Amino acid sequence: MATLIGWIVRAVVFGSVVMYGAMGEILTEKAGHLNLGTPGIMCTGGAFGFAAAYAYENAVDNPNFLVCILVAVGTAFLAGALAGLIYCFLTATLLVNQNVVGLTLTIFGVGVGKFFGTYVIPEGAVSTKAVFANKVFIAKIPGLSGLGIVGELLFSYGFMIYLAIVLAIVVHLFLSRTRVGLNLRAVGENPATADAAGINVTKYKYCAIMIGSGITGLGGVLYVLDYGNGTWATASGDAIEALAWLSVALVIFVRWNTLRAIWGSYLFGLCYWAYNYVPTLIGVNVSTELAQMLPYIVTIVILILGCTHMKQENQGPAYLGQSYFREDR
Amino acid sequence: MSSAEHKLAIEMKNISKSFGHAVANNKVNLDVRYGEILSLLGENGSGKTTLMNMLSGIYFPDGGQILIKGQEVTIRSPHDALELGIGMVHQHFKLVDVFTAAENVVLGLKDKHSMKQVEERIASICDKYGFEVDPKKKVYNMSVAEKQTLEIVKVLYRGADILILDEPTAVLTPQETEKLFHVMNNMKADGKAIIIITHKLNEVLSVSDRVAILRKGESVGTVETKDATESSLTELMVGKKVELNIERPLVKDRQLRLSVEHLSVDNEYGAKVLKDVSFEAYSGEILGIAGISGCGQKELLEAVAGLQSTAAGSSIRYTAPGAEPEELLEKNARQIRECGVALSFVPEDRLGMGLVGSMGMTENMLLRSYSEGKSPFLSMKEPKHLAKKIKKELEVVTTGINTPVRKLSGGNVQKVLVGREIANAPSVLMTAYAVRGLDINTSYTIYRLLNEQKKKGVAVIYVGEDLDVLLALSDRILVLCEGQVNGILDAKTTTKEEVGLLMTNLKSEGGTSHA
Numbered sequence: 001m002a003t004l005i006g007w008i009v010r011a012v013v014f015g016s017v018v019m020y021g022a023m024g025e026i027l028t029e030k031a032g033h034l035n036l037g038t039p040g041i042m043c044t045g046g047a048f049g050f051a052a053a054y055a056y057e058n059a060v061d062n063p064n065f066l067v068c069i070l071v072a073v074g075t076a077f078l079a080g081a082l083a084g085l086i087y088c089f090l091t092a093t094l095l096v097n098q099n100v101v102g103l104t105l106t107i108f109g110v111g112v113g114k115f116f117g118t119y120v121i122p123e124g125a126v127s128t129k130a131v132f133a134n135k136v137f138i139a140k141i142p143g144l145s146g147l148g149i150v151g152e153l154l155f156s157y158g159f160m161i162y163l164a165i166v167l168a169i170v171v172h173l174f175l176s177r178t179r180v181g182l183n184l185r186a187v188g189e190n191p192a193t194a195d196a197a198g199i200n201v202t203k204y205k206y207c208a209i210m211i212g213s214g215i216t217g218l219g220g221v222l223y224v225l226d227y228g229n230g231t232w233a234t235a236s237g238d239a240i241e242a243l244a245w246l247s248v249a250l251v252i253f254v255r256w257n258t259l260r261a262i263w264g265s266y267l268f269g270l271c272y273w274a275y276n277y278v279p280t281l282i283g284v285n286v287s288t289e290l291a292q293m294l295p296y297i298v299t300i301v302i303l304i305l306g307c308t309h310m311k312q313e314n315q316g317p318a319y320l321g322q323s324y325f326r327e328d329r
Numbered sequence: 330m331s332s333a334e335h336k337l338a339i340e341m342k343n344i345s346k347s348f349g350h351a352v353a354n355n356k357v358n359l360d361v362r363y364g365e366i367l368s369l370l371g372e373n374g375s376g377k378t379t380l381m382n383m384l385s386g387i388y389f390p391d392g393g394q395i396l397i398k399g400q401e402v403t404i405r406s407p408h409d410a411l412e413l414g415i416g417m418v419h420q421h422f423k424l425v426d427v428f429t430a431a432e433n434v435v436l437g438l439k440d441k442h443s444m445k446q447v448e449e450r451i452a453s454i455c456d457k458y459g460f461e462v463d464p465k466k467k468v469y470n471m472s473v474a475e476k477q478t479l480e481i482v483k484v485l486y487r488g489a490d491i492l493i494l495d496e497p498t499a500v501l502t503p504q505e506t507e508k509l510f511h512v513m514n515n516m517k518a519d520g521k522a523i524i525i526i527t528h529k530l531n532e533v534l535s536v537s538d539r540v541a542i543l544r545k546g547e548s549v550g551t552v553e554t555k556d557a558t559e560s561s562l563t564e565l566m567v568g569k570k571v572e573l574n575i576e577r578p579l580v581k582d583r584q585l586r587l588s589v590e591h592l593s594v595d596n597e598y599g600a601k602v603l604k605d606v607s608f609e610a611y612s613g614e615i616l617g618i619a620g621i622s623g624c625g626q627k628e629l630l631e632a633v634a635g636l637q638s639t640a641a642g643s644s645i646r647y648t649a650p651g652a653e654p655e656e657l658l659e660k661n662a663r664q665i666r667e668c669g670v671a672l673s674f675v676p677e678d679r680l681g682m683g684l685v686g687s688m689g690m691t692e693n694m695l696l697r698s699y700s701e702g703k704s705p706f707l708s709m710k711e712p713k714h715l716a717k718k719i720k721k722e723l724e725v726v727t728t729g730i731n732t733p734v735r736k737l738s739g740g741n742v743q744k745v746l747v748g749r750e751i752a753n754a755p756s757v758l759m760t761a762y763a764v765r766g767l768d769i770n771t772s773y774t775i776y777r778l779l780n781e782q783k784k785k786g787v788a789v790i791y792v793g794e795d796l797d798v799l800l801a802l803s804d805r806i807l808v809l810c811e812g813q814v815n816g817i818l819d820a821k822t823t824t825k826e827e828v829g830l831l832m833t834n835l836k837s838e839g840g841t842s843h844a
Contacts, residue, residue, distance in 0.1 A: 179435065179439075182428070182435070182436065183436060183437055185425070186428070186436050189426065189427060190423070190424075190425050190426075192423055193423035193425055193436070194425075194436065194437065195387075195406075195407055196407045196417070196419070196423045197423070197436040197438075198406070198407055198408035198437040198438075200408070312469050313427050313467075318426065318427075326387060327387070327388055327389075
């Protein structure tokens, strides 16, 4: 039983990192932009969020709980949004090919994250830990988390796990119920139509991509300060990158719906961590590498099933990946 | 009628616009009054759409003045245009497929109405002018006519009192066109200014009050419709007299070429797109195929060309001159082509099928002959020769045979496409929408080409949209309705109304087909 609970808890934390990335990517894709820079953005967010939290707790004698959250989360969001701004300027204003810019941004973002992260690590060491920030990020809900199995399964997580769920619901309601959300979807579906309807396509793209990238950045800080035990190591950048690609896969898996991303991301987490828990649970040894492929395999199967019988609403934005220029002939 | 009738809605003065070196509009003047319908007439590439796009904020003029209600204005974006009360219904609908009608209507609006209030307002607009729109219907479930209605409702909802309709009738059946003209007259009576772009002269004459004519990007003049005739308008438009009669030469000794029996095609969702279609095509004959768009024309032609998988029980037999019938369904697309069955399909975007936009004419010719010859290298000699021949014989306007065909105007692209298919000397020639979006002059060139083929003993299958043309050009007309053959008529004796009725009303099942 303890193994099962341990598996689920691990999967939820892991999944939440992926969920942030996926939500960011969904917002971006709804504006018609395929951002393959997600790993880079998440890595930048994680590195700067960690660095800010680390600097804060080392600078003051009595670090404050709330200030720590604001500093870490705020910096991660900002760093992500700025990385998104680079992407947006290149693709939405200069109309450079989105795939090329995205992939380049991944390389660039991971590099930037590792470069600045290294500055924080003391000379001679391979990693360093933000002890207080880690405590803040994994603080369980007092009282409720002590309620036996229910408490462990539902209330034993840091605040960012719940924030992810709230955000998923908010983003979903925003996209499906509000006029602004409707306009944003129109931009991704058919920018010429949106333009003709008087929607400022460029403004919508910048807002959606920058906010989306900021949310992706939050995934990075969650990774470092909670999932990664508050430790930034020289290899953290690569680890975030590997995980962030799952976010891009999750977007397709949940068919651009952030509500589905909640359980989808946890399922990814379960698949990813199966190698560590399933052998104990059923007493059979599974190869780690094979087991960790599961989320990708699930995505591919969904794609195959989906491409034949998918309702039009469940498909990606029609104009995804294409540049829009009003006077194009 | 109110005094608004004579008030000027739009004045465009000396408007110019160039794209690179190409001059689309050169010092064009145009004026429209409230309470009138103005037709904007001109050949392909004469700059009609460009001119209108400057009113709707898609393009920004290089020079000239635009006055709305007597005030000089600057229209920088579609948003500005809407603020000024200008609404344009584009040739390619600007609708989001996965949205409902109501969602499309409110797109980009800043009002605070709930969806229910929006639906009520849509209903009241529909009542006022006689539209039919289901606000909850998704656009991808709509027919072309429904989409167009929605586009018009959309601009009216936004309070437009100047409406621009870019070739609204190109995709409608006669009945639908009549309905459209009816609501246009209602809007006119309500004091709105309406500009309609169309190629069809009979429509210009029947619906508009005045006609403005553009030729090669310049305004040729504006005439009162009551003083105009089809030939006077054509002369103004083309700059010379054009023979407006479609020939229907009678070819004797017709032979069976194609025999289609019980042809059924399922789409990817398992629904029947074609249902038990049977017909025959003869040499020396043009078989017209009529039907509202998307009721199986594309699948029918593709099935014959071997590009579409067919349901069990289907049979398509081809009889080459002096040979035994062969079953085409057992062959692949290339074998069918080698038999002499050619398909020249003109899709909506013209370059989507058949031609590669970034290649020149020569290389596009090569696409049909690449498998010929034994050498591993391509032989450019034949295709080059053919490209030159087509350019000369069909008067293709291009800077050179190696200019990417993407840069050619729509009519010239179509000539290249049809020319290449004809060059293979097919014995069955299928064309779909060969004159879609083409101006009068070019259309008649295409009709002449098809007639020449017919006289040579080719069995021509012509899928068309314009019923007047279908009636004049074809020998027999096959009417498709919901993927079924709803009648095969003699084009010499039938009427437009009869064809239109068959296009929209499926005869009850259990009729002759089951006897």
